[in-house]
Amino acid sequence: MxxxxxxxxxxxxxxxxxxxxxxxxxxxxFNVVNSxxxxxxxxKHLEADQPDVILLDIQMPGTNGLQALPIIKKALPxxxxxxxxxFDSPELVFEALTMGxxxxxxxxxxxxxxxxxxREVSTGGGAMSTNVARIVMHSFQKNLNSPLTKRETEILDxxxxxxxxxxxxxxxxxxxxxVRSHVxxxxxxxxxxxxxxxxxxxxxxxxx
Amino acid sequence: MxxxxxxxxxxxxxxxxxxxxxxxxxxxxFNVVNSxxxxxxxxKHLEADQPDVILLDIQMPGTNGLQALPIIKKALPxxxxxxxxxFDSPELVFEALTMGxxxxxxxxxxxxxxxxxxREVSTGGGAMSTNVARIVMHSFQKNLNSPLTKRETEILDxxxxxxxxxxxxxxxxxxxxxVRSHVxxxxxxxxxxxxxxxxxxxxxxxxx
DNA sequence: AATGCTATCCCCCAGAAAGGGGGATATTTT
DNA sequence: AAAATATCCCCCTTTCTGGGGGATAGCATT
Numbered sequence: 001m002x003x004x005x006x007x008x009x010x011x012x013x014x015x016x017x018x019x020x021x022x023x024x025x026x027x028x029x030f031n032v033v034n035s036x037x038x039x040x041x042x043x044k045h046l047e048a049d050q051p052d053v054i055l056l057d058i059q060m061p062g063t064n065g066l067q068a069l070p071i072i073k074k075a076l077p078x079x080x081x082x083x084x085x086x087f088d089s090p091e092l093v094f095e096a097l098t099m100g101x102x103x104x105x106x107x108x109x110x111x112x113x114x115x116x117x118x119r120e121v122s123t124g125g126g127a128m129s130t131n132v133a134r135i136v137m138h139s140f141q142k143n144l145n146s147p148l149t150k151r152e153t154e155i156l157d158x159x160x161x162x163x164x165x166x167x168x169x170x171x172x173x174x175x176x177x178x179v180r181s182h183v184x185x186x187x188x189x190x191x192x193x194x195x196x197x198x199x200x201x202x203x204x205x206x207x208x
Numbered sequence: 209m210x211x212x213x214x215x216x217x218x219x220x221x222x223x224x225x226x227x228x229x230x231x232x233x234x235x236x237x238f239n240v241v242n243s244x245x246x247x248x249x250x251x252k253h254l255e256a257d258q259p260d261v262i263l264l265d266i267q268m269p270g271t272n273g274l275q276a277l278p279i280i281k282k283a284l285p286x287x288x289x290x291x292x293x294x295f296d297s298p299e300l301v302f303e304a305l306t307m308g309x310x311x312x313x314x315x316x317x318x319x320x321x322x323x324x325x326x327r328e329v330s331t332g333g334g335a336m337s338t339n340v341a342r343i344v345m346h347s348f349q350k351n352l353n354s355p356l357t358k359r360e361t362e363i364l365d366x367x368x369x370x371x372x373x374x375x376x377x378x379x380x381x382x383x384x385x386x387v388r389s390h391v392x393x394x395x396x397x398x399x400x401x402x403x404x405x406x407x408x409x410x411x412x413x414x415x416x
Numbered sequence: 417a418a419t420g421c422t423a424t425c426c427c428c429c430a431g432a433a434a435g436g437g438g439g440a441t442a443t444t445t446t
Numbered sequence: 447a448a449a450a451t452a453t454c455c456c457c458c459t460t461t462c463t464g465g466g467g468g469a470t471a472g473c474a475t476t
């Protein structure tokens with residue numbers, strides 16, 4: 001027999017919550033076991049609900065969705081959580097993803113996308129709407145017009161990982177003085193004069 | 209009038225290439241201006257083709273897709289490139305995204321997904337198939353069971369960004385000795401005895 | 417052929433930082 | 447009440463940093 005997917009909604013807008021509830025309950029193997037207007041209201045029931053997937057709004061009274069996220073994840077490690085919100089600022093997206101969200105959908109997502117997303121995250125997958133994908137992908141892109149050479153980039157990367165010049169030298173089979181020369185050139189190119197500033201500038205400009 | 213989207217395919221398998229070509233040409237405002245069996249063959253024509261979007265395979269004779277990616281991006285900065293491949297290892301995905309890919313689709317993607325993706329990246333957006341989204345999202349997730357306290361995490365994060373103990377101390381309005389105490393505890397918890405190892409271990413275990 | 421860029425190595429120096437010890441104390445959390 | 451956390455203090459030596467001054471060989475582009 002095919003076990004149905006247990007879903008919980010946490011969303012403060014009554015109309016929207018009910019809308020999602022009926023939408024998801026129409027799907028054959030979906031079962032919205034409960035829905036709540038806030039995390040604070042949901043908290044003591046979640047364990048009993050045993051949800052496979054939670055659709056979680058960010059903005060709500062009391063504990064907000066991002067605050068609730070890690071708490072839920074710890075209490076129910078096998079539950080996959082989809083953030084469903086109107087907000088799509090990079091800060092919120094990254095915060096949600098680092099805190100363990102399995103999906104991030106904005107509320108303009110179509111019914112089909114939401115249903116797909118629930119199914120996808122239930123198997124441990126990832127789901128995001130296109131505007132979120134845009135943010136995430138841009139966060140990966142390096143600056144292809146870095147003034148730093150390959151060697152300099154290599155060395156700055158190692159510095160950013162905490163290696164000292166002597167460690168770098170022995171790893172790269174070159175002299176410490178060579179590393180020092182490269183670092184000097186890096187500092188000139190980035191117009192900085194300390195490790196911290198070099199890392200900061202290089203990260204900001206996406207050279208590393 | 210509505211300008212049509214100029215598309216170029218670079219894919220070594222003749223059958224697949226032709227399949228995508230007819231698929232995409234069926235879309236009203238899509239125009240596959242050219243298709244090539246390799247980047248080396250495409251190279252001297254790309255500027256004239258003026259593609260808005262390129263669908264790029266990774267595996268092909270000569271210069272492969274990932275090597276070609278930054279070259280194309282530099283020559284045609286306004287062209288958005290979608291990687292279309294059978295491979296979906298994290299290494300390849302991250303490499304492609306850092307090199308400026310606007311999308312990463314695996315070849316099991318449906319026709320509709322591919323069409324959507326082309327449209328999405330043409331406006332500077334991001335597109336990825338669900339298995340790629342899974343990889344990308346997992347790369348963000350922090351370990352929620354870090355042994356480090358908030359303060360320790362804060363400090364280790366700053367160390368990883370190249371700050372010295374004295375800089376951290378003044379930023380956090382605490383004494384250098386306090387920072388030192390935290391660092392000592394961090395080292396004990398992570399079972400390391402140097403900055404580099406602490407950063408390395410913490411990153412591996414996703415504590416920062 | 418010449419220029420420039422890159423990667424490699426060498427020396428001086430003073431001051432800063434790191435890491436290993438040994439503690440103490442107050443607040444918070446459990 | 448006990449444990450964890452955050453704060454601060456002292457000792458010490460070794461290492462690292464950043465600023466200054468170079469040199470040389472290879473490679474690419476012009």
